[in-house]
Amino acid sequence: MKQQDKIRVAVLYGGRSGEHEVSLMSATNVIQHLDRSLFEVVPIGIDKEGAWFLGDDVFKKELTSPKLIQLQRDSNRMLFNPDLIGKVPQHLQPNHLIQQHKNSERIFDVVFPVIHGTLCEDGTVQGLLELADVPYVGCGVLASAVGMDKDISKRLVMNAGIAVPPFMIIHQGRWSQNAEQFCTLITNQLSYPVFVKPANTGSSVGVVKVKCEADLMTAISNAFRYDVKVIVEKGIDAIEIELAVLESERYGEDPLVSVVGEIRPVNHEFYSYAAKYLDENGAELIIPAAISLELQEEARNTAKKIFSVLDCEGMARVDLFIERGTNRIYFNEINSIPGFTQISMYPKLMAASGISYSELLTRLVMLAMARHTRKSKLSRDYIAT
Ligand SMILES: Nc1ncnc2c1ncn2[C@@H]1O[C@H](COP(=O)(O)OP(=O)(O)O)[C@@H](O)[C@H]1O
Ligand SMILES: [Mg+2]
Known part of the structure; x- marks a missing residue:
């Protein structure tokens, strides 16, 4: 296939979640293995603040370690920043790739989000891509958010x-007023061990196995560092x-x-x-x-x-x-x-x-x-x- 006929796949990596580093590992592999006879790869990194950077310089290195696609903030390579929403657009600094594609509509045809967790896998990025009318790999907004x-x-x-493990949900607002009552309720309704989890994280971030009531309060308070909703499940x-x-x-x-x-x-x-x-x-x-x-x-x-x-x-x-x-x-x-x-x-x-x-x-x-x-x-x- 001729270069100009290839589908340009933007591989999104990094992201704003606690799974940023995991994403670098996943994306390193995806970038390496996308079939180059069909696709042109356009790597785009999202840093922990949410800014999107053109990462085509990853090809200058041998991708032996995910560290090599770690992001550097470089305003010349910035493609998008959610901070810009609602602000008057600033003039983009000239950059060879951006320049080269200045007159074409987009520098990619489809997005492959290889980003995990909150603000990545949860429908937010998918929503942005829907708004932009860009094809993207994987679940749509609803399934991403629900999943x-x-x-x-x-x-x-x-x-x-x-069947699902018996569980209870605690919302942050209610927890701060009734922490002790919640602990008693959990102890009465679910047998130990229980698993305490932020409702919306992945990679076991904030997940704790709790074996007795004495450790419950700390585990739940810790889970609220990651989310405003916490799930407590009976351990199976x-x-x-x-x-x-x-x-x-x-x-x-x-x-x-x-x-x-x-x-x-x-x-x-x-x-x-x-x-x-x-x-x-x-x-x-x-x-x-x-x-x-x-x-x-x-x-x-x-x-x-x-x-x-x-x-x-x-x-x-x-x-x-x-x-x-x-x-x-x-x-x-x-x-x-x-x-x-x-x-x-x-x-x-x-x-x-x-x-x-x-x-x-x-x-x-x-x-x-x-x-x-x-x-x-x-x-x-x-x-x-
Ligand atoms: N109800 C449960 N009973 C037994 N083990 C559990 C339960 N919930 C979670 N775990 C353990 O914790 C791990 C992480 O929990 P999980 O809900 O899969 O969160 P994550 O989305 O972070 O992977 C599971 O892979 C499992 O080992
Ligand atoms: Mg899991």
Whole structure:
């Protein structure tokens, strides 16, 4: 394919969440493996303040470490800054790439958001891209927002007849007035251990396993550092499994659900931030999961149903628990932009199901383009019938 016919894919990386560094790892892999015979890659980094920078200089380096795509604030390379919304546009400093594309409409055709967590994966960036009428990979605004919220997603999944761990929600305003009453209520209604989590974080940021009432207050107060809503769940003694779901290439058909993967935290009480990212040997990923074929099938059906119940598009990783003893399947959470390093569960599960990392990236970009084409045909005006 000729250079000018290639689809220009903007890979968004970094972001304003606590998972900024995780995103750098994922994006390093995505940038390296997008099929260059089909795509031109336009890396765009979002710094922790939310400004977007053209990151084409990443190609000058060998991408051996995510540190190499770490962002430097350089006003000459700035593409967008949410601070600008509502302000009179400033004159952009000349820059060779921006200059080069001055007369074309955009410097990319489609966006691949490889950013995780709050203000990234939660529908905010997706909303911005909708407003800008740009095709983007993955779930739309609604599914992204719902998927990020551990309270709302659980309520919808529960409504579809799928089990979720018993949980309670605490809003910050109420907590500050009634902290002790909440602790008593939790102790009476949920048995220990419980898991305390900010309702909208990922990568186990702010997640604490609490074994007795004495430790509850501190855990909840700490979770409120990350969110104004906190969820407290009954701990399930379970095998943790994860499934990768990919929208079908044929519009309207069932999505492809991967084989089942199992997570076994090693030397960690649960799959914490440390087990995920700080300790190289913090967890084992077992594919396929060491569970019966019947349970695998049940898990795959459950994941497919959850993808549809939460209105997902493109991709999602569905995380489930299988309770030891009862084999009951519980929904834990859904990730609309799962970890995307080559050793992350989502790409590994897809690979084990016959879709290579590069092929997966190609499919996701094509799905994004197809959805945009479909939606652009919808009428926004009243049509008399
Ligand atoms: N109700 C629960 N029962 C048992 N373990 C849990 C429960 N909730 C969370 N965990 C443990 O905490 C980890 C992180 O929680 P999770 O809800 O998946 O948050 P995150 O979105 O940050 O990954 C899980 O992978 C699991 O190991
Ligand atoms: Mg999780």
